[in-house]
Amino acid sequence: MxxxxxxxxxLEPGWVLIxxxxxxxxxxxEPDGPADQVIDATGMLVTPGFVNAHTHLCMIYGRTLGADRDLLSWLSDWQVPLMRALEPRDxxxxxxxGAVENxxxxxxxxxxxFFSPHYEREVDQLAARAxxxxxxxxxxFRCSNDVTFFDGFVESRSEVVARTEKLIEAWPLDGRTRVGAGPLVPWGSSEASFRDAVELSATYGVQLHLHTAETPEYNDLVRENTGFSNVEMLAHVGALGPGVMLNHCVHLSERDIQLIAEAGSPVIHDPTSNMLLASGVAPLPKLREAGIPLGLACDGPACNNGQDMFETMKYAALLQKxxxxxxxxxxxxxxFRxxxxxxxxxxxxxDRLGQLRPGYLADLVLTDLRAPHLTPAHDPLVALVYSARAADVHTVLVDGRVVVRNRVLTTLDEERVVREAGDxxxxxxxxx
Ligand SMILES: [Zn+2]
Known part of the structure; x- marks a missing residue:
């Protein structure tokens, strides 16, 4: 464990009491004390569940479409037209x-x-319930832009605020399903709309999540509009701080890194998507040395083609090497951390999630090490990061509840979901 x-x-053998x-x-x-239910983890590696800290399940229908293109043409030629064709059921x-896969x-x-050209049909509420x-x-994170993005995706400033407030009010702040906000792309929103998001975050205590410095083109577009780099613009509108997650952060100046570090914003790293879309290599060691909190993500199933955090961990390490x-x-x-x-x-x-410690939420994964590609596993951590794959996951608990047992989902009918979504x-x- x-x-x-x-x-x-x-810990060999380890135990967890929930x-x-x-x-x-x-x-x-030997475990402390009796238990009503016992899950035998013989042959398994028990770890905290993974936090896939940036994805777009709303784009999952676009998986495999438009491969081998750069970010903006991949979006405009393939992903955006498909997203326009979605209906609420989709x-x-x-x-x-996406939940089954994750x-x-x-x-x-x-x-x-989350983003959508169909917000007027309350698809954000549908998504949260699902x-x-x-x-x-x-x-x-309910995201959109008030000035420019692709046709049909732009909301007015007042629509962004009113609809985001409605969604926030529908979900408890400390529940298993929570809501956040943020402009979707940094070059698509007015300064006023960025400030609205900061105000929503302060009023309701929700987090913001921002695509930041993903490609040189993103930086150029922000500079054309504002005269600032992407990160300088965020600092200018007050959109940096521990409650503002910055995703990607591939193209940063020394000054940008300093601003992020001073504000305490966490940065999320998406190595697979950065490689697939040829966005570049995030300066992970520099971010770490600046003391910036770092998370890891697969990015969407359409800009990665999968939701495998084992692969993401491996790529994150290998890319920098x-x-x-x-x-x-x-x-x-x-x-792994x-x-x-x-x-x-x-x-x-x-202070409540991401480690196996008393007082922490019971989100656990049992990875089956009894497989040829995991034998021998002299070092279980190295086996987990460099040899294991998503398909090795055997049992999963979220909030103390078994949601995957012996590779079968207990909460949804996987066969029905795969068939209907595929059709x-x-x-x-x-x-x-
Ligand atoms: Zn993204």
Whole structure:
């Protein structure tokens, strides 16, 4: 068992005692006290659940479409037209399909960075309800732009505020399903709309989640509009701080890094999407050295093609080794902690989630090590990061509830979800 506490060695054999949704004991050897229910983890590696800290399940119908293109042409030529063809039912199905994939991969928490050209039909509410039904822990960030994005996706400033408030009020702040907000792309919103988001965050205590410095083109567009770099613009409108998650942060100046560090914003790293869309390589070691809290994410199923945090951990470490030619620059333990406690900290739950410790929420993953590609596993942490895959996940608990048992989802009918979502995605594509 790996607790994800810094420096704590594996517990062999380890045990976890859970009461309701909370971990009440963790140890090695014989467990403390009796239990009503026992889950035998023989041959498994027990870890905290992964926090997939940035995804777009709302784009899941676009998986495999428009591969091998840069970000803006991939969006304009393929993803945006498909998203326009969606109907309300498709939003519930997209969330369900994405939830099945994430839970079976051991991702117990996701940050869904939601956007849609159909907000007038309350698809954000539909999406939140579907995520909640799935048993995932999630933060649904309701995102849009008030000045420019693709046709049909722009809302007025007042619509953004009113509709975001309505969604926030529908979901408790401390529940398993929570709501956040934020402009979707940094070049698409007015300064006033950024300030609205900051005010919503302060009024309601919700987090913001912002695509930041993803590509040089994003930086150029922000500079054309405002005269600032992306991060300087955020500092200018007050949109930096511990409650503002910055996603990507690939193209940063030294000054940008300093501003992020001073404000305490967490940065989420998406190596697979950055590689697939040829966005670049985020300066992970510099961000770490500046003391910036770091989380890890797959990004959407359409800009990654999967939701596998094992692969994401491996790529995060390998990418930095390859570009710096230093094998120790980012190591297995660091990416494992980014994928668990780092993400939990980024969503403001660092004192309750992402480690196996008494008082923490009972979100656990049992990864089956009894497989040829995991034999031998002399070092369980290295096996987890460099050898294991999403398909090795055997059992998953969220909030103390078994949501995946022996690779089968207990909360939704996987076969129905895959069939219906696949059929409807093919039909939506046929209308393009
Ligand atoms: Zn994104």
């Amino acid at each position: 790996l607790t994800a506490e810094q420096g704590r060695p594996p 009461d309701g949704n909370t971990i009440v004991g963790v140890g090695e050897g 939003y519930a199905l997209s969330m369900e399909l 839970l079976k991969a051991g991702n117990t928490t996701i940050c869904e960075v 995520l909640d039904r799935s048993g995932l822990r999630s933060v649904l 390859a570009v710096t030619r230093q094998p120790g620059v980012v190591v297995a333990e660091e990416v 980014m994928a668990t406690h780092g993400g939990a900290r980024a969503i403001g739950l660092g 409807r995605a093919r039909r939506a594509r046929a209308t393009l």
